[in-house]
Amino acid sequence: MTTLQSTHYSEPLVRPKKFIVSSVSSDAHMWNLVFLQLVLEEQGHEVVNLGACVPDDVIAEECRRVKPDALVVSTVNGHGHIDGLRLIQKLRAESDLADLRVVIGGKLGIRGHDNVAFQEQLVSAGYDGVFESEAGLDEFERFVRILEPRRTLAEVAA
Amino acid sequence: MTRGRFSRMVHGAAAEGRLVVQPRMGFGEVARMKEGLAAVRGARATSVGTITVDSYTRVNDHDSARRALASGNGADLNGFPVVAHGVDTTRAMLADLTGPDFPVQARHGSAEPYELFEALAEAGMDATEGGPVSYCLPYSRVPLSQAVSAWASCCQLLAGLDEPVHLESFGGCMLGQLCPPSLLVALSVLEGLFFREHGLTDISLSYAQQTNQEQDLEALAALRTLATQWLGDTDWHVVLYTYMGVFPRTPIGALRILEESARLAVLSGTERLIVKTSAEAYRIPTIPENVDALEFAGAVADSVTAEQVEAAAGGFRDTGILEEAEMLIRTTLGFGDTVGAALVGAFARGHLDVPYCLHRDNANRARAELDPYGRLRWSQSGLMPVPVPVAVPASDGDAGRPRVTARGLVSMLGYNERRFDLEQLVGSGTRRIG
Numbered sequence: 366m367t368t369l370q371s372t373h374y375s376e377p378l379v380r381p382k383k384f385i386v387s388s389v390s391s392d393a394h395m396w397n398l399v400f401l402q403l404v405l406e407e408q409g410h411e412v413v414n415l416g417a418c419v420p421d422d423v424i425a426e427e428c429r430r431v432k433p434d435a436l437v438v439s440t441v442n443g444h445g446h447i448d449g450l451r452l453i454q455k456l457r458a459e460s461d462l463a464d465l466r467v468v469i470g471g472k473l474g475i476r477g478h479d480n481v482a483f484q485e486q487l488v489s490a491g492y493d494g495v496f497e498s499e500a501g502l503d504e505f506e507r508f509v510r511i512l513e514p515r516r517t518l519a520e521v522a523a
Numbered sequence: 524m525t526r527g528r529f530s531r532m533v534h535g536a537a538a539e540g541r542l543v544v545q546p547r548m549g550f551g552e553v554a555r556m557k558e559g560l561a562a563v564r565g566a567r568a569t570s571v572g573t574i575t576v577d578s579y580t581r582v583n584d585h586d587s588a589r590r591a592l593a594s595g596n597g598a599d600l601n602g603f604p605v606v607a608h609g610v611d612t613t614r615a616m617l618a619d620l621t622g623p624d625f626p627v628q629a630r631h632g633s634a635e636p637y638e639l640f641e642a643l644a645e646a647g648m649d650a651t652e653g654g655p656v657s658y659c660l661p662y663s664r665v666p667l668s669q670a671v672s673a674w675a676s677c678c679q680l681l682a683g684l685d686e687p688v689h690l691e692s693f694g695g696c697m698l699g700q701l702c703p704p705s706l707l708v709a710l711s712v713l714e715g716l717f718f719r720e721h722g723l724t725d726i727s728l729s730y731a732q733q734t735n736q737e738q739d740l741e742a743l744a745a746l747r748t749l750a751t752q753w754l755g756d757t758d759w760h761v762v763l764y765t766y767m768g769v770f771p772r773t774p775i776g777a778l779r780i781l782e783e784s785a786r787l788a789v790l791s792g793t794e795r796l797i798v799k800t801s802a803e804a805y806r807i808p809t810i811p812e813n814v815d816a817l818e819f820a821g822a823v824a825d826s827v828t829a830e831q832v833e834a835a836a837g838g839f840r841d842t843g844i845l846e847e848a849e850m851l852i853r854t855t856l857g858f859g860d861t862v863g864a865a866l867v868g869a870f871a872r873g874h875l876d877v878p879y880c881l882h883r884d885n886a887n888r889a890r891a892e893l894d895p896y897g898r899l900r901w902s903q904s905g906l907m908p909v910p911v912p913v914a915v916p917a918s919d920g921d922a923g924r925p926r927v928t929a930r931g932l933v934s935m936l937g938y939n940e941r942r943f944d945l946e947q948l949v950g951s952g953t954r955r956i957g
Contacts, residue, residue, distance in 0.1 A: 390582065390584070391578035391579055391581070391582055391584065391587075392578065393578070393581070393632060393661065393662035393663065395661060395698060395879070395880065395881055396698070396699075396700075396879075396936060398881060399879050399881065399932065400929055400932055400933065400936075403927070403928060403929035403932055404929040407928060407929055414881055416664065416881035416882060416883070417661070417662060417663070417664070417881065417882075418582055418662065418663050418664050419664065420664075423664075442578055442601060443601045443807065444578050444579075444601060447587075447591075447599070474599075
């Protein structure tokens with residue numbers, strides 16, 4: 366059985382983007398965040414990983430400081446539909462963060478397949494993408510591919 | 524040293540050759556929590572009760588928990604908010620259910636649980652768990668030094684009570700998976716030493732089932748040897764956790780891994796087992812699913828014979844876990860005058876380093892991997908004084924081990940899931956164990 370595989374990504378990376386990866390305030394899970402960081406870094410992107418249990422105001426401050434192309438919120442403890450909703454309402458209320466690309470994914474409630482009920486609510490509240498874990502990673506990767514970098518190519522080259 | 528009700532029950536069961544089994548269980552509403560505890564008490568197994576608190580209580584956001592209760596959304600909380608419900612409500616709930624044969628432990632995951640511990644003590648809870656490292660690095664943003672000082676106060680609070688409240692170190696479970704056993708064992712003992720330093724003598728040490736049973740047997744034997752050596756003047760027992768990582772998805776696969784953990788517990792002389800259920804891969808389990816898991820684990824434990832236990836005592840190869848864990852304990856204590864200061868100093872210098880842990884006070888330079896037999900080993904030591912197996916040239920000709928990739932990480936995280944689901948999900952023509 367192969368448990369360690371080295372995967373090589375040879376695709377040209379023309380548009381590196383900067384991401385903040387973060388949990389929500391009450392969620393202590395970490396492997397989802399470690400994994401997302403590796404996924405994004407392997408595609409040539411830059412990641413600032415805020416880790417677990419991040420208060421809303423810390424996320425807002427880091428978004429101002431880092432100026433990411435997108436904020437990626439990952440949560441699996443089942444409170445995502447509550448904490449994630451509060452977070453996006455706060456971010457969207459801030460004039461300088463209202464336009465920030467923000468997506469959320471993971472296990473958003475404690476109802477298994479029925480978590481899909483929360484997705485629509487989160488999108489209406491201002492998320493640019495909601496990726497329930499049952500749907501796999503494809504939709505998220507598509508979002509990353511089509512995302513327009515905030516920085517110009519000249520800035521990236523510098 | 525005075526033994527509290529929790530330890531009396533566990534040691535009593537152990538003396539009669541019975542494994543104590545315990546669920547993870549927490550519901551937001553009193554009626555349901557009560558129903559869950561009653562079902563666990565009634566299970567055909569030697570069980571103790573669990574009240575897992577919700578995530579808001581864990582981060583001391585009691586107002587959010589109160590709001591959820593007030594707006595009728597208590598059922599959507601992922602655990603029982605002890606502080607938000609209050610001491611009187613919790614005490615009344617416990618009074619009807621607990622007794623010498625059925626003590627209850629509160630489980631929480633909080634880096635700063637003082638307010639919770641006050642409520643637990645007043646409500647008459649028998650036991651709780653955690654630790655300054657194990658509930659800080661994996662689960663919070665609180666600086667380690669702050670968690671150490673919070674936990675010192677918490678230990679002193681418990682130590683000052685007339686009836687001892689048992690405290691379990693969660694140090695043997697760091698991040699649930701991909702942490703080498705020597706570090707798990709060392710952290711469990713170090714947290715035990717921290718508890719003792721602050722006046723507690725009624726404690727337990729933990730270890731989480733990993734990915735190779737022989738390695739786990741060696742680790743649990745090392746934990747018992749070191750606990751005897753370092754904590755001989757306290758009243759301790761060992762608690763094993765059924766695998767905490769990515770869980771098998773099929774009901775049979777989930778039962779197989781639970782079965783292996785129950786056997787591991789008995790074969791290693793472990794007194795208490797925290798089980799997982801067949802629903803674990805999907806959601807928070809129901810009450811009947813918890814009861815099924817407890818009864819199944821209890822039945823498996825009963826089926827292990829004395830001859831099997833005797834054979835297991837020498838049934839593992841010494842790969843140096845005991846030696847490495849002892850070295851980590853001894854050298855860590857050199858980083859400060861107190862156990863708390865030593866832990867802070869050792870992590871600050873990367874002398875202790877939990878692989879993949881993102882907390883800012885963890886160096887996050889050490890890496891672990893699985894060998895082809897599922898044994899955990901260091902792949903990068905960072906600044907830790909541990910040997911890394913000789914690097915093999917990677918396939919692309921680079922010297923040294925390849926950095927772990929997202930795909931490699933997922934593969935390692937899913938090792939047990941694949942292993943235990945194999946017979947259910949793979950046809951016999953393609954099945955291959957190894």
